[in-house]
Amino acid sequence: MINKNLIWFFSFLVLLMVSDIAAAYDTGPVAYITRNPLRIEQTIVDTLEEMGFTVTVLESSELDGVDWSQYLFIVVNDEIFNNPGEIPVNDVKTLILNTWNIDDFHWSKRGSQYASSQPIIVINQRPGHIITQGLPVNITIYTQAKYNGANIPVNYLYRFDKAPKLDTVVSTIINSLDAVIATAEKGTKLRDGVYANEKGVFFGIFETEFWTPQAKQLFENSVEWLLTDTSPPMIIGDVVVEEVTETAARITWQTDDSATSRIDYGTTLGLGEVYEDTNLVTEHNIVLTGLSPVTSYYFNITSCNSHGYCRTVGVYNFTTLDLTPPSFLSIEITEVTNDSATVVATTDEPAIAYYYFGLSPDDLSQIAYDLGYYTTHNLGVGPLSEHTTYYFQFQVCDPSDNCRWSDIGNLTTLDFTPPGAPLNLKGFVINSNNHILLNWSAPEGEPVDHYNIYIAQTPDGFDFSEPFATTSDLSWEDATAPDVSQRFYIVRAEDAYGNEETNQYTVGKFDIPLVEGVNLVSLPLIPFDNSIPEVMHQDGSFHPVYEIVGYDGGTYTTAVFDIDNPPLYWRSDNGLTALENGRGYFFKSNTDYTFTLVGTPATSPQSVQLSEGINLVGYTSLQPKPLSEVIPGDATEHPITEVLGLNNVGSYNIARFYANNPPTYWWFYPLEFQIEPGHGYFFKVTQATVWEHEP
Structure with missing residues (x-):
């Protein structure tokens, strides 16, 4: 039986061959459609009759009931038709001279014209095409440039107006896509979702009395293309080898149109033997005889239509009968x-x-x-x-x-299951260079090949298409962290088979600028460990902040850096041992310094318990916001009545709530300010309440 797969070094081969195609069309009746018989182009009629056609002029008002099958093709004159829908353009073979109704025919939004002070030259865009056969690249189409003082124009389909699938065979000299002659094969997609059910040609060289011999040849060639079946027959179904004996085999196939039958065959890929039947059939049945026993034969098949257009498929092979098992x-x-x-x-x-x-x-x-x-x-x-x-x-x-x-x-089989997520991911600040060191533990279960580190400037700004860095270690140092004031990290594990888990656990850093002296700050991130030694990450060689002051319930608490108290260094006589989110603190620094906080971004609404009177609060968020948005209130309910924030010159900006000052209610002195991440604020509260804000 046939080997339906192609020979190992052959891909499926389709050859289109053209044999003698001169005068490869039949002559007969042609319909010339016009609105006014006095406006037909007599040169068109004369040329068609010279070519052997019989031309029947049909007025557009009398098209009802016409049997179009009696005509080889139709010619549509260049006039304004008031019934273009009755002209069967796209349903029968059509030569279109018309630009007035070209939109109705779905070929182009409109027709265009071009003229020149010199005899017009058009460009052959498809050398070797039937329409341009025997013609040069530059084709002069008119014998003169002017008539009665006016330039002689040529019609064309503008590149941005015409259906994109039309084939521009001849273009203007201006642009290779502006079609003076355009073709549509059967099945071509036109405009407005319409498809051509038959071949068609747009022919824009309409001033026939000035035609050069080359223009006339273009017209004659356009007719020839219209009537020539340029589609080689399709091989449909399987190519079947059957009735194989020691010395013979039958080969059958089908084509979609009547065509000849030819088999080239041989014992090598060079083939060499030919069997040919020139009868035009759709069912092809050839018996090869005189074959050698136990021999592999290769073959391809060729079928040609009546116009000499051929399709070759193969190579296939079959083997005459044998007693040897396959190898x-x-x-x-x-x-x-x-x-x-x-x-x-x-x-x-x-x-x-x-x-x-x-x-x-x-x-x-x-x-x-x-x-x-x-x-x-x-x-x-x-x-x-x-x-x-x-x-x-x-x-x-x-x-x-x-x-x-x-x-x-x-x-x-492959492994498509990713490993578990890294455990205990934390970030640390390296004081000597302000780099960020990420540490984590390996997940349980499947081994991890490496870890992918992703970075972003905001917690929701990650792009996981490409990691920023990879490592096979359980730590990674970000040497570029000092270049930005905030950065966030996600570490994902990937196995040796390229499977990456997709955890969203995020850690980050946030820089808080401190000036020498007193700074009012808060924690915009949630620390991994909120004890003062862990949050402040100072040691005997690095300790710019020497005192921290908190305020809670009317009482000040302090923590002091004591270089003689390693390894924690910090001591407090009144209980200030940890820094809390939602609280503000005074940091006293001995120098201008950028304090880097590490932790995780808040992901849920924050609630801060406020007592009546003065509260020192912090803002656990990464986004600065107006007071009216962060501290909502109205004329009837406004427990927070005053906000103080320390500015960069050591004095306070004040905001007071006035019920008679809608819609924002807040009055500022000396400057308007926002609630900002990393800053602490004094809130004056008239009654105990809970301050809630989004992170």
Whole structure:
């Protein structure tokens, strides 16, 4: 039987061949459609009659009931038709001279004209095309440039107006896509969702009394193209080899149109032998005789239509009967996934293939098979277990029941399951250079090949298409962190098979500028450990902040850096041992200094308990916002009545709430200010309340 797969070093080959096609069209009746018979182009009629056609002039008002099948094609004159829908453009072969109704015909939004002070030259965009055969690239179409003082124009379809799928065969000299002659094959997509049901030609050289011989040839060639079947026959269905004996074989195929039958065949890819039948048929049936026994033959098939346009397919092969079992040319494992695999075996002759597989070489109890006779056996198996080794063996049998076993092979399915997320991810500040050091623990379960570090300027700004860095260690140092005031990190684990887990756990850093002296600050991030030594990350060699002051319930608390108190260094006589989100603190610094806070961004609304009187509060957020948005209130309910913020010159900006000052209610002195991350504020409260704000 036929090998339906192509020979190993041949891809599917389609050759289009053109034999003698001169005068390859029939002559007969042609319909010339006009609104006014006095306006027909007599040169068109004369040329068609010279070519052997009989021209019938049809007035557009009398088209109802016309049997268009009696005409080889129609010509549409260049006039304004008031019934363009009755003209069967796109349904019968059509030569369009018309630009007035070109939009109704769905070829172009409008027609355009071009003229020149010199005899017009058009450009051959398709040398070798039937329409341009025998003509140069630059074609002069008119014998003169002017008539009665006016330039002689040519019609064309503007590149941005015409249907994009039209083929521009001849263009203006201005632009290669401006079509003076355009063609539509059957099935071409036009404008407005319309498709051509038949071939058509737009011909814009309409001033026929000034035609050059080359212009006339373009017209004659356009007619020839319109009537020439330039589509080679399609091979439909399978090419079948049957009734193979020791010395003969029958080869059959079908074409979509009447065509000749030819087989080139031989015992090598050079072929060399020919069998040809010139009868035009759609069912092709050829018997090759005189073949040698037990021999592989290669062949291709060729079918040509009545106009000499041909299609060749192949190469195929078949083998005359033999007693020798097939031999394996190759066995390849392809398309292995986590739960399936495809194994491809090739043999030296067509054969049925059986594929036995299992978890042990001694237990190949599962089976897949391909009951067609092929030389390439593509067998997919599944479902399989992930990351598991399977053993397999082929058995192939030819049409003569000669069988052969392969050696036992094996394959291992892929791992598509990602590892777990890193554990205990934290960030630390390296005081000597202000780099950020990320540390984490390996997840349990599947081994991790490496970790991908992603960075973003905001917690919701991550792009996971490409990691910023990768490492196989359990830590990573960001040397570029000092370049930005805030940065966020996500660390994801990836295994050796490219599977990356997708955790969203985010850590970050936020820089708070401090000036020498007193600074009123708060924590915009949630620290990993809110004890003062961990938050401040100071030591004996680095300790710019020497005192922290808190205020809670009318009482000030302090913590002091004591260089003689390692390893924690910080001490407090009144209980200030940790820094809390939602609270403000005074940091006293001995120098201008950027304090870097590390922690996690808040993801849920923040609630801060306020007592009646003065409260020192913090803003756990990364976004500065207006007071009226962060501290809502109205004329009837406004427990927070005054806000003080320390400015960069050491004095306070004040905001007071006035019920008679809608819509914002707030009055500022000396300057208007926002609630900003990293800053602390005094809130004056008339009654105990809870201040809530979004992070």
